[in-house]
Amino acid sequence: QSVLTQPPSVSGAPGQRVTISCTGSSANIGAGYDVHWYQQLPGTAPKLLIYSNNKRPSGVPERFSGSKSGTSASLAITGLQAEDEGDYYCQSYDSTLSASVFGGGTQLTVL
């Protein structure tokens, strides 16, 4: 069980907005460490989606955005598309573990 907690699944209809939460503690997100997000489409390798809480790598659509507040972070996807269906992972540093850790992942289903 990861120290970063994500909902196992979320879903939304095409065109809608969905959010995926990543809940931590004062040892990780709450301590101010950056949160990064990865997208893993079915059968493919993870891809960096958001880094340092809210920055998008080149080529990532503006539909994807990240935020952080207190001990939690969120990934928001607007204008949901069928090709967004897949798994999403958050990552941050944990001072108790002295390691960078991943959240358990969230499966996004586009209805």
Add this chain to the structure above:
Amino acid sequence: QVHLVQSGGGVVQPGKSLRLSCAASGFTFDSYSMHWVRQAPGKGLEWVALIWHDGSIMYYADSVRGRFTISRDFSKNTLYLQMNSLRAEDTAIYYCARELRDSSGFYYFDHWGQGILVTVSS
């Protein structure tokens, strides 16, 4: 364009060894620290090992320390993971990944290999 091309996976018996390779191109290999991350079937991501950009320092997850060795060959721009004393629980897709550092100095991954399956089974 950054490319990380992996090879070397397969089926291996418990207790045996296997070496994974990750050939890098499109960037200055000796300027980046590199990692291995794995994903057991139907499970999430698990960090495995890290090697500094100059090959001087390596770190391992507790689950593989003493059995796995990460290394790199600068003449071939290739990253390796030597896996010994393999166990059933090592069965996973293994990814190599290039590291970047955030504002606090901790790593994240901006490029990943395609992944390669390692199955440990008798």
